[in-house]
Amino acid sequence: MHSLVEENYLKALFALSKDKGSVSVNDLSKHLDIKMPTVTNMMKKMAFKNLVHYQSYKPLKLTKKGKKEAALIIRKHRLTEMYLVEKMGFGWEEVHNIAEQIEHIKSPKLFAKMEELLDYPKFDPHGTPIPDINGEMEWKAFSKLSECKPGERVKMAAVINTSDEFLKFLNRREIHLGLKIRIESVEPFDNTMVVKYKNHSGETISHTVCERLLVEKF
Amino acid sequence: MHSLVEENYLKALFALSKDKGSVSVNDLSKHLDIKMPTVTNMMKKMAFKNLVHYQSYKPLKLTKKGKKEAALIIRKHRLTEMYLVEKMGFGWEEVHNIAEQIEHIKSPKLFAKMEELLDYPKFDPHGTPIPDINGEMEWKAFSKLSECKPGERVKMAAVINTSDEFLKFLNRREIHLGLKIRIESVEPFDNTMVVKYKNHSGETISHTVCERLLVEKF
DNA sequence: GTATAAAGTTAGTCTTAACTAACATATTAG
């Protein structure tokens, strides 16, 4: 089994390689707030364990094994977040730091039980998919709210930014996953949207925010 | 805050000093399965942090601070065990190892929520008291089943041994906390008890087992 | 009361995971 430290490297590698498929030592170093020489060292150790492909001066790539192990930690993280929100009554802005710790608990039974009690959820409280027990996860093709047109009706599916402040901002506006939103108009100037949802009418949402909300059209 | 390692030393010190009030380096070493020199070293570090009174060649004693911190970890352990049993459906024989890990989670909110959802429980699933938020805990004066007399009616209040095997043994006999037991007779030879409970009549319980069951008379 | 055994300490080593300083390679800019 891997140390808590290795697990956090795995998660970081996984998160950062989302787009390019590979990560620079520099990016990883910044993301983890750990100096580059330490990262280089750890990459060599993890290469020896067959978790990452490492060649001097080349970008880092998770191996198949590394990718799976990372996904399984993320699975524990997201199941935990979902459990905390759905079964314990936490707000979606409160759960990340707790999950950051609980994801390292070694107990297949605990997470199997969470999953069962949640009735095999596919998404976490932020709308992000939960990997299955084999580390596989499906990304549904959601659209950014910012790309929607006036007149469209959409349903809140996921948030891109999961910072405390952003989630609390959404709480104050009563915006949550599953919420049905109708786009009334879009300011041509700054792309601010005027929307309607629940008992909020003519509410404006800045482009910055719209860029961070994923919706499903229906 | 203390490291996971220090927390486990605190817990061990607390558990071992139950009776005498102090612990030998040797006992602590055996209990933690850590060699004596390592323990001596750690005791010096913890003395510096004012968690333990340490003098060369003298028995170890937790300070007031150390005792409180230990109790607060034990509080997290027992709240977790209770939560796992009551809210997640685990058996009382399954929860110790999970709690051993979760007790180290740094999140006052998580444990406050558990406590609230459990409606401020006073005992864990093994009948052991849960320290309050100030680290205080009350031991109710239960009797050993082995000390009870024929004809008495008692209620299962706690188990002294919490090993997997013992708890599974009790499961097979359908013996659980809260169970009402009537003592029919006691074999004068080996002190085996013949008892009656629920739909079990004339069931025998060995002295060894009776010594490990705490009951409340009523 | 000394001899032996048990318990405790000291000194030195190891591993993990961090750091800084110095050097090497790659990238970018002019």
Next chain:
DNA sequence: CTAATATGTTAGTTAAGACTAACTTTATAC
């Protein structure tokens, strides 16, 4: 195409927490 900058590596150090070997103190046995 070279110079400057950014990125990456090597070497050496540190702290936490473990170990063994050797020594010291305390307890127990005769």
